[in-house]
Amino acid sequence: MFSKFKRWREQRILAKSQITLQEWQQVKSEIPVLDRLNENDQNKLFTLATLFLHNKDISGAHGFEITETVRQSIALQACLPILNLNLDWYSGWSSVIVYPAGFSRETSEVDEFGVTHTKHSHRSGEAWLRGPVILSWKxxxxxxxxxxxxxxxxxxxxKLDMLNGRANGFPPMQKGMNQGTWSKLMSNAFEDFQVNPKQGIDRYGATNPxxxxxxLSEVFFETPDLLFEAYPDLYELMTKFFLQSPLAPQS
Ligand SMILES: [Zn+2]
Known part of the structure; x- marks a missing residue:
């Protein structure tokens, strides 16, 4: 009964949407990573992105003006990882904040002598537990x-990782996936990555799991051949998690 109501509600949101198919296609054409999607997947992505924009509030910070193109571009890219999952994977939070460019954050650390050190770091994005996603438009x-x-x-x-608590590289598994296999493959590769950098995989990945x-998810969607080359078992594992295979030829 609940899912019937949910479907009905979604149909109403889709019917009321002001965004035309041509507008979605125009914004999509500016995002090359979406080129591999066949027509069926494209339409599925447009539907998800429409529902995403209904559910999430996207606002600008530091004077950044949110246009329809900005909203649609963020929605399309945000919905790519959940193309074959669903919007429930982005539940429990409601807003996206967009800065015009990168922003800095002040963090404090106490060293072994009890002295507090304040660091300024440059960020292009952040995801807060049960809070907003923050992005730099640049x-x-x-x-x-x-x-x-x-x-x-x-x-x-x-955000997918935070669905079961603090981000730790261990998101909820899909049905039929083995948690032990995920832990083992991810930990082995993480350990290896600490000492053996891989072509096309940002060293920032060595920070923590x-x-x-x-x-790895960025590489999985953007340059899947490089992930397959570096860690074929992780590529396979991620196809089971995202229920997508970016390397497969599209029909
Ligand atoms: Zn991060």
Whole structure:
């Protein structure tokens, strides 16, 4: 009964949407990482993105103006990882905040002598537990160029990871997936990555298991051949998690 109501509600949202198919196609054409999707998948992505925009509030910070193109570009890239999952994977939070460009954060650390050190770090995005996703538009605008870097995929994969608590590189598994296999393959590869950098995989992934998962996801969607070359077993594992195979020829 509940899912029937949910479907009815979604149909109403879709029917009321002002965004035309041509508009979606126009914005999609500026995001090369979406080129591999066949027509069926494209339409599925447009539907998900429409529902995403209904569910999430996208607002600008530091004077950044949110246009329809900005909203649609973020929605399309954010929905790529959940193309074959569903919007429930982005539940429990409601807003996306967009800065015009990268922003800095002040973090404090106490060293072994009890002295507090304040660090300024430059960020292109952030995902807060049960809070917003924050993006820099400068980094988001050209994120989908298939270079293995995509701040939108990165931050939204943190959100998938946070569905079962703090981001730790261990998201909820799909039905039939084995948690032990995930842990073992991810930990082995993470350990290897600490000492053996891989071509096309950002060294930032060596920071911790949560960043490793987010960075690998960027590569999985943008340059899957490089992930397959570096860690074929992780590529296979991620096809089981995302229920997508970016390397497969599209029909
Ligand atoms: Zn991250």
């Amino acid at each position: 980094d988001t605008e050209h994120a989908g160029v298939r270079d293995g870097h995509n701040v939108v995929i990165h931050e939204f994969v943190h 949560a960043e490793f998962f987010a960075v």
